[in-house]
Amino acid sequence: MADRSPNNSVNLLIGYFEKMLPLTEEEKELVASRFQPRLYRKRQFILQEGDVCNVVSFVVSGCLRLYKVDQAGATHIIQFAMENWWVSDMGSFYSRKPSEMSIDAIEDSTVLQIKHDDLLDLYTKAPKFDRLFRVLVERSLVGMQERLLQTISSDATVRYEFFLKQYPDLANRIPNTYIASFLGITPEFLSKIRNKRVLR
Amino acid sequence: MADRSPNNSVNLLIGYFEKMLPLTEEEKELVASRFQPRLYRKRQFILQEGDVCNVVSFVVSGCLRLYKVDQAGATHIIQFAMENWWVSDMGSFYSRKPSEMSIDAIEDSTVLQIKHDDLLDLYTKAPKFDRLFRVLVERSLVGMQERLLQTISSDATVRYEFFLKQYPDLANRIPNTYIASFLGITPEFLSKIRNKRVLR
DNA sequence: CGAAAATTTGACATGACTCAACTGGAGTGG
DNA sequence: CCACTCCAGTTGAGTCATGTCAAATTTTCG
Secondary structure, eight states, rough: OOSSSSSGHHHHHHHHHHSSOOOOOHHHHHHHHOOOEEEOOOOOOEEEEEBOOEEEEEESSOEEEEEEEEEESSSSEEEEEOOOOEOHHHHHHHOBBBOOOEEEESSSSEEEEEHHHHHHHHHHHHHHHHHHHHHHHHHHHHHHHHHHHHHSSSSSHHHHHHHHHHTTTTHHHHHHHHHHHHHTOOHHHHHHHHHHHHHH | OOOOOOGGGGHHHHHHTTSOOOOOHHHHHHHHHHHHEEEEEETTTTTTTTOOOOOOEEEEEEEEEEEEOOTTSSSEEEEEOOOOOOEHHHHHHHOOOSSOOEESSSSSEEEEEEEHHHHHHHHHHTTTTHHHHHHHHHHHHHHHHHHHHHHHHHOOOHHHHHHHOOOOOHHHSSHHHHHHHHHSHHHHHHHHHHHHHOOO
């Protein structure tokens, strides 16, 4: 099993990159020098609403969520970020404007973070990362399109089944409230869907 | 006004790129040699379900839609692509697998297209395009996140108002059926929303 | 002008939300 | 180990949002 301790986590990230494109020694050193490991305890914030999002986080272990709290106080989860996922508020990160979203840890989590200026610097020093991140963002976009399609075309029952298929383990790790908030339904309604489900 | 005739449309694209990053003469020539102008008449297909998506299209004039037809025969519009927008089924384009989506022209449209292999070649010959497309895809992803958030957090009336604000002109150019299919509601229900709206 | 498509309208059915009450663990402190 | 609290989850009644279907009306376009 991969060593997910903070000390060796950068090697994990380097291995992750190299599954896409091999890196030179210099590029590996750049990654090692720019990405900082950090531990977040359950319920700690990586980003709070109103702050400018200044880092991009790569999840080594644990799970984060990116979400927005609306005027009525309801939270809407835009993304779960588990092992080997990336998370940030990209809008705030690049515009340098205060974020309307928050990111916090659902479980104790280890992440590797890169600051805004360091990432721009990384892009300039090693254009290979332009390509790596282009590909990563393209994949995210494809996933996001699929989720949007689901959301506008299927009812909540179908969306829930799809969620279980797509994140089989996550369903046991997080409260159902979060799943409801990810699917865009109330916890009560999700409970009713689950209830009907076991009858079959 | 910009010259949107097919013959000069490549200059439009080059200008578009240069608003983000200046290009060298060689890079301009690469763009001019790889992108082909093409006219689509209203209702013509750029991509049909079951085909592999082999091109990325930049819309010079007109409007395209990217959509999926579900098992029940209902169409769900994932994206409208107007002047200066990009469209393709990125999933199919990179995986080389048959697409489950379609792209067609809502109006007579002029586009600039680049083929799969030419785009990969462009990335390799001029890494600046890795960066350009990284930034473009990042912007798309931010927009997509916002739309997803809207969809899971707001009711159809709010979503429609938001649509009108975001695409003020489009609402007069396309049938309401398309707008409904973009918002994830039935045309009948959209009609009722519009009806209530004029009363105020 | 005439046919086909888009839009509207109404009656009814279903999906999904609200609110409040209840249930059942998982800590926590004595 | 027990009593307590707290929070997630469940359940039910009533309500609102949205879908379905069919018919009428308007618009578009050949």
